[in-house]
Amino acid sequence: MATRGFVGRRPSDEIGNRLPPGQYLTEDFPVLSAGPTPHVKIENWSFTIKNGIRPVAKWNWDEFQKLPHVKLTRDIHCVTKWSKFNTAWSGVMIDDILAEAGIEAPTAFTLAHSYDGYTTNIPTADLIGGKAMVATHYEGQPITPDHGGPARLLVPHLYFWKSAKWITGLQFTSRDEAGFWELRGYHMYGDPWREQRFTDD
Amino acid sequence: MDVKAGPQRLVWRNAAVEAIEVLTPRVKSFRLRPEGWTTFTAGQHVDIRLTAEDGYQAQRSYSIGSAPDGSGTIELAIEVMTGGEVSPFFHEIVEIGDDIELRGPIGGHFNWSAEDGGPILLIGGGSGLVPLMSILRHRAAVAPQVPATLIYSARSYEELIWREELLRRRADDPHFRLIIHLSRDAARDGMIAGRIDAESIEEAIETARPLTTYVCGSNPFVSVASDLAVAAGLDPSTIRTERYGG
Numbered sequence: 122m123a124t125r126g127f128v129g130r131r132p133s134d135e136i137g138n139r140l141p142p143g144q145y146l147t148e149d150f151p152v153l154s155a156g157p158t159p160h161v162k163i164e165n166w167s168f169t170i171k172n173g174i175r176p177v178a179k180w181n182w183d184e185f186q187k188l189p190h191v192k193l194t195r196d197i198h199c200v201t202k203w204s205k206f207n208t209a210w211s212g213v214m215i216d217d218i219l220a221e222a223g224i225e226a227p228t229a230f231t232l233a234h235s236y237d238g239y240t241t242n243i244p245t246a247d248l249i250g251g252k253a254m255v256a257t258h259y260e261g262q263p264i265t266p267d268h269g270g271p272a273r274l275l276v277p278h279l280y281f282w283k284s285a286k287w288i289t290g291l292q293f294t295s296r297d298e299a300g301f302w303e304l305r306g307y308h309m310y311g312d313p314w315r316e317q318r319f320t321d322d
Numbered sequence: 323m324d325v326k327a328g329p330q331r332l333v334w335r336n337a338a339v340e341a342i343e344v345l346t347p348r349v350k351s352f353r354l355r356p357e358g359w360t361t362f363t364a365g366q367h368v369d370i371r372l373t374a375e376d377g378y379q380a381q382r383s384y385s386i387g388s389a390p391d392g393s394g395t396i397e398l399a400i401e402v403m404t405g406g407e408v409s410p411f412f413h414e415i416v417e418i419g420d421d422i423e424l425r426g427p428i429g430g431h432f433n434w435s436a437e438d439g440g441p442i443l444l445i446g447g448g449s450g451l452v453p454l455m456s457i458l459r460h461r462a463a464v465a466p467q468v469p470a471t472l473i474y475s476a477r478s479y480e481e482l483i484w485r486e487e488l489l490r491r492r493a494d495d496p497h498f499r500l501i502i503h504l505s506r507d508a509a510r511d512g513m514i515a516g517r518i519d520a521e522s523i524e525e526a527i528e529t530a531r532p533l534t535t536y537v538c539g540s541n542p543f544v545s546v547a548s549d550l551a552v553a554a555g556l557d558p559s560t561i562r563t564e565r566y567g568g
C-alpha cells in the first residue's frame with residue numbers, strides 16, 4: 122500500500138543496491154548504546170577467550186598489539202536504520218586470535234562480553250573464516266570511547282549491535298544464549314539483508 | 323535488569339492519523355490509531371514505514387509520547403529536520419485521515435513502569451523529551467508518589483515541547499521537579515540559560531538519589547549528559563540512554 126503523497130529521497134541505484142531493506146545512507150557516524158560510555162584505560166584492558174566458564178587464553182593491551190593486525194573495510198548497518206559505507210577498521214582477525222591461543226573454535230555459539238556488562242550472541246561460524254575481527258583502529262586512529270574504544274568487535278555482515286563495543290572477551294557456549302538486546306526483543310541472528318531486526322523477523 | 327519485551331512477532335499495521343497539533347515551530351504531534359493495537363510500555367518507540375507509488379520505502383523510528391492509556395491511540399512528536407526524508411513529509415504532507423504504516427512497540431530497555439519504582443531522573447534534549455514524557459505521564463497516572471525529576475534542555479522558550487503541560491505538572495505535583503535549560507535563550511523564571519551542566523545534575527540528585535536515570539536526545543547531548551551523570555557519582559549501570567542520532 123502506498124503512503125499518500127510520499128515520494129522519498131531515493132538513492133541512486135549504485136547506493137540503493139548496497140543498502141539492505143529499510144536502511145538509509147549516512148555520512149556521519151551515529152552511536153547506539155544502552156548506557157553511558159565507559160572510559161576503559163588501556164593499562165586496565167584485557168581480552169579473554171573462554172570455553173564455557175573456563176578461561177583458555179588472555180592478553181593484556183601490549184600483548185594484544187603484538188598479534189597480527191590487518192585492515193578490514195566494510196559497509197555497516199545499524200538496526201536504528203542508518204548504514205555507512207566503506208568504514209575502514211584495523212585490528213586482529215578472530216581467526217588469528219584463535220590460532221594464537223592454539224585452539225580451534227570449540228562450540229558453534231559465541232557470546233561477546235563488554236566492559237559495561239553488555240553481551241551479544243553470534244554463531245561462531247560468523248566470527249571465523251575471515252569474517253570478523255577485534256578492531257582497535259578506525260580510519261587509522263585509535264577507536265574513540267563513544268565508538269567502542271579501546272577495542273570493539275567488528276562483525277560487519279550482521280546488524281551493528283552484534284559488533285560489541287568495549288569488548289573484553291569472547292565466550293564459547295554450547296547453546297545459542299541470547300545477549301543484551303536479544304533478550305529485549307531483538308533478533309537472535311540479525312542479518313540486515315533479511316531484515317532480521319526483531320525477534321522472529 | 324528486568325526484561326519486558328515479549329518475544330512476539332512485530333507486524334506492520336495501518337494507523338489512521340486522528341489529530342495533528344503544532345507543538346513548537348519545529349515539532350508537530352500526530353495522534354495515530356494503529357489497527358489491532360494493544361498496549362506498550364512507557365519509553366518504547368515505533369518504526370514508521372512510508373511507501374512511494376513505485377514501491378520505494380523509507381523507515382524511521384519515533385518514540386511514543388503518550389502514556390499507555392488504553393485509548394488505542396499513540397501520540398508521536400516529530401521534529402522537522404531540514405533536508406530530511408521523513409520528518410519534512412510528516413510536517414508538510416500528512417493530514418488527518420491519512421494512513422501510516424507502523425510496527426511496534428519496540429524497545430525493552432529504555433522503559434519505565436510502576437513496578438520499577440523510583441526515584442527516577444529523566445534528562446532530555448530537544449525531541450529527546452518524547453519518551454520521557456510518556457514516562458512522566460504514565461507515572462502521574464499510576465504512581466504519582468514516585469519522585470521524578472526532569473532536566474530538559476531546549477534551544478529556546480518557544481522550542482519547549484509540551485511547555486504548558488510541564489509547567490502545570492510542576493505546579494500541581496509535589497513529587498515532580500522540573501529543571502529547564504534554554505541553550506540559546508535568555509534565562510527566565512525558573513529556567514536556566516545555557517546548556518545542561520554539572521550543577522543541574524547535582525541539584526537534581528541531592529534530595530532524591532535516582533534509582534534509574536533515563537537520558538535521551540541527539541548523540542552529542544546524550545554523550546555529554548550521561549558523562550555528567552557518571553561524573554556526579556551515579557552508578558553507570560543505573561543510567562539508560564536512547565540516542566536519536568542512531
Ligand SMILES: Cc1cc2nc3c(=O)[nH]c(=O)nc-3n(C[C@H](O)[C@H](O)[C@H](O)COP(=O)(O)OP(=O)(O)OC[C@H]3O[C@@H](n4cnc5c(N)ncnc54)[C@H](O)[C@@H]3O)c2cc1C
Binds near residue numbers: 386407
Ligand atoms: C529509537 C529512536 C527514537 C526516535 N524518536 C524520535 C522522536 O520521538 N521524535 C523525533 O523527532 N525524532 C525521533 N528519532 C529520530 C528519527 O528517527 C529520524 O532520525 C529523524 O526524524 C530524521 O529523519 P529524516 O528522514 O527527516 O532525516 P534524514 O533523511 O534521516 O536526515 C537526517 C539529517 O541529515 C541530513 N541529510 C541526510 N542525508 C542527506 C542528503 N542526502 N542530503 C542532504 N541532507 C541530508 C538532513 O538534512 C537531516 O538534517 C528517533 C530515533 C530513534 C533511533
